[in-house]
Amino acid sequence: MVTDVNEIEIRLRRGGGILRRADNADLAGRLDTLLRRGELVAVHPGVYCLPHTAGDTLVRILAAATWAGPDAVLTGWAAARLTFLPDARVPVVTVALPTSRRAPGGIAVERRRIPPELVQPYGPLVLTRPSLTALDLADSRTRASVVDEVLRTRAATLQQLWAALELTPNRRGNAVRRALLVESRAEPWSEAERALHLLLWQCGIAGWISNAWVLGYRVDVLFAAAMLVIEVDGWEIHRSRDAFEHDRRRRNELELAGYRVLNFTWRHIVEQPGWVIECVLRGLADERCSPVTPRASGLRSA
Known part of the structure; x- marks a missing residue:
């Protein structure tokens, strides 16, 4: 021995x-x-x-999957942590099993059969694919950011999200998930971008694309005909010196090439939507097409 x-x-x-x-x-x-x-x-x-x-998160995840056995599929925050959300907090490790089982503390068991198309290996583990993971977590409007993140990281496409929804019908929360995917048709990469897209649609402003390439730079919203760029500034992505320097360089290159650049923050979009729309319309004033008149929507001006 x-x-x-x-x-x-x-x-x-x-x-x-x-x-x-x-x-x-x-x-x-x-x-x-x-x-x-x-x-x-x-x-x-x-x-x-x-x-x-x-207390290590990865050890806890592996321990939970080991306890649950070979039929277990990691779902929720644990699956997100291992794929497209490496900094995600995992207070409870959720596993899907074909039969019910009493779980010890720190583990939640879902009695659930997941379509084989929506699972993937991760070393010795099995977990839900990012498309289903994001949908599982996006069961309320407050979790729309999970969909934004899976699109931003390219861990799943919008088409794959729709396919995952169709493969898991009749689930509680699917109405919310479907609405979020409809809202995601321009593929927002952040909560602020999603809010801006909704604001533009609400006001009937069309002729734009999101996350477009211009002069080798990625821009948040582009009105190509008007040579107008909208950038959504978030504190999280501008905290580093490199990001700050890159953004200044990008703006200068765009301006010198004849593009007008508008910058808005989350607070601008949510708290001053009237002013945001006013700025956009002024920026579109020189467009070859007639400028769009916003619909009456009760938007507040600054």
């Missing part, structure tokens, strides 16, 4: 930081000793790790 601590360390590394008791019966006595000493801890029944790694 192997009792060398080095063997346990080897198996922990091999297992990504966790050990499943059932897979290491030859070490049962040594495992019990290390548990009593506090040199190993039980993350879940029969699933162990080193004490200093017990």
Whole structure:
């Protein structure tokens, strides 16, 4: 019988930081000793790790999947963390299983069969594809940003999101999900961009495309005929010096090439929509086509 601590360390590394008791019966006595000493801890029944790694998110995810067994599919925030949202908080690891099972703390079990087209491997794990993961999480309007992020990172396309919705019909929250996908037809990459798109549509302003390439730069909204660019400024993406420098260079290049550039923030779009629309219409005044007159919508002016 192997009792060398080095063997346990080897198996922990091999297992990504966790050990499943059932897979290491030859070490049962040594495992019990290390548990009593506090040199190993039980993350879940029969699933162990080193004490200093017990709070690590990736270890928790792997431990939950190991506890749940080979039929488990990781969903929700855990699946998002491993694919398109690497900084996502995972307070509870959600797993889908074909049958109900009582879960220990830190794990939520969904009794659910997921279409095989919507799952993917991740090393030894199985998880939902980003298209379904984003839809699972976007079950309320406050979570529209998950859809924006999966589109921004190119982890899933809008077409793939629609396909995932059609493959998972009759679910609670699908009406909200469908509405969010309709709103996403211009593929916003942030909450502020989504709000701007909705504002432009609400006011009947057409003739624009989002996330377009101009002079080798990506711009948020482009009115090509009017050579008008709209940039949505978010604090999150401008906190670094490199991002700040890049934006100044891009604006200068666009202006020198004859484009007019308008910059709006989230607060501008949400709190001063009338002023935003006024600026856009003034920017379109020289368009070869007739400028668009906004619909009466009760928008507040600055």
